[in-house]
Amino acid sequence: MNLQRIAREIREFEGVTRKKPIADLINIFESVRSEYSNCVVDFGDDAAVIDIGGDDYVLFAADGIWARLISASMWWAGYSSVLVNVNDIAAMGGKPVAMVNVLSSDNKEASKELLRGIRDGVAKFGVPMVGGHLHPDTPYTSLSVAIIGTVKRGCEIRSSTARAGDSVIAACDMDGRMGPNSPYSFDSTTMKEPGDVRAKYRVMQTLGERKLVTSGKDISNPGVVGTLGMLVETSGVGARVELDKILAPENVDFVQWLKVHPATGFIVTSLPENESEVVSLFESAGYSAACIGSIEDTHRLDICSGGKCVTVFDFKTDTVTGITQ
């Protein structure tokens, strides 16, 4: 493997680079952070964790759909808006409860097709769309969806809590197919029964409630290595990834797979003694899962193969999101 080329491809992949402006912008909120009284977790995690006083914390997240995806397929954009939000809640070890959306479009047919995609996502993932706001008169089509979920107090899985010495486990539902609308997307839900899909997500609740993982994040646009990069950056640590241990579907180019956003995939970290239990819980739920490396105190993310390593991100000089907690 040409490690230098792979490191550069990941570093320069748009799914990674488009995360850079985040920290620059959210720093604007520093001066009003004192208002965040009942917020346990905020920026840098897949969902905010809010204490409203009950047995469960409320999880709260939002996702927009990338304009490029919207122009590829309205139905897919609507469906994906549900999928990515469900992933945000699952990544935290939570149970999704309800969504709201803001849809802007002056194209009635496009809006209907988007909403059909949302409807089919609601039916698949079992999370209702309970409200929204429609702008029927914008010259572009855009869709934003927010979701709330619940998680047992203290059982939330965060992405800022990985510690040196932890094992890194990647789990992905590989029973699916590339596409349909992007060379960096892998669909593993549209062809399955709702019950099967929902059961697969519940493994993250189990991992959280049994305190088997130290951190976690869903694998999204930056791909498996890029997502781990965000996790270690937010946690203020480093990681070493053994590329040869990353599982990939047959008939998919390995380097391309590293940039793929799988429909159902998670990166988690665990204490080494819990690693095999975590892997087998994922496997029992139908995932392909493996330990792919370890968390280090290096502030670098290195990819390794055949005893050689190359640095993908050096967080002393690089940023993915720039968010640290």
Next chain:
Amino acid sequence: MNLQRIAREIREFEGVTRKKPIADLINIFESVRSEYSNCVVDFGDDAAVIDIGGDDYVLFAADGIWARLISASMWWAGYSSVLVNVNDIAAMGGKPVAMVNVLSSDNKEASKELLRGIRDGVAKFGVPMVGGHLHPDTPYTSLSVAIIGTVKRGCEIRSSTARAGDSVIAACDMDGRMGPNSPYSFDSTTMKEPGDVRAKYRVMQTLGERKLVTSGKDISNPGVVGTLGMLVETSGVGARVELDKILAPENVDFVQWLKVHPATGFIVTSLPENESEVVSLFESAGYSAACIGSIEDTHRLDICSGGKCVTVFDFKTDTVTGITQ
């Protein structure tokens, strides 16, 4: 007063007409409504009401910012995104808890100005922005914000529960000024201390907890009569409005005022015996408030003056949102 002209102006006002496509689109969700198991209230209200099992219900709403407002002033669009979401929660008798946003823009300066507006809104209204999603590469600038709040179980104020015989009360903070970015906007918050602004919103919680109102809604883009139109349509009733009783700020044209979106204004209905207590609670909180009419079983919204009435909306043939519950 030329009642016919006023009725036509309200009916044809863009703040009203742009609500029409809503029902057509949300009907797509009918087939998956069975999934809405723990949702007490959904479309048609200012916020969805979700039962997650605690003492409080969770309120959940989303609002986008009208493209026209974004092009007028980025700061104002950001600030208003907080204001309109706080209004959605207040309208339900709730307490705002946290917000998330989706920001799309390839214009870094525009994004920063929008976020400065949001930051100043957070500081004013005391509701934290706890997460979000940034699309740094869209050829347009759009902002969507979602909010959660809490309300004591059973104390939520809905907009579908007005009944014939109820009094209609309009309350508005008239200590402000027209504009700044639209002839249909009235600012009553930017010039006031955060504590004053937040106290003003709490009157809706008091009204809900003391069960003094039968329904309510914040006065938004459709203006005072248009907003009442949405409320009576959703409630499946009618209303008679005495134009001469609608209070308006000095030096503002009365017909223009009917189309204004005030920063802080609510329409509520109450049993006639509670009308004076509701009005005086609003007045104590600094609002100008008055009973402006009554709920009727007519399925029409009529405006009246000097003993003459004209129909603005006949819900047998007209729709505002088309949502009925």
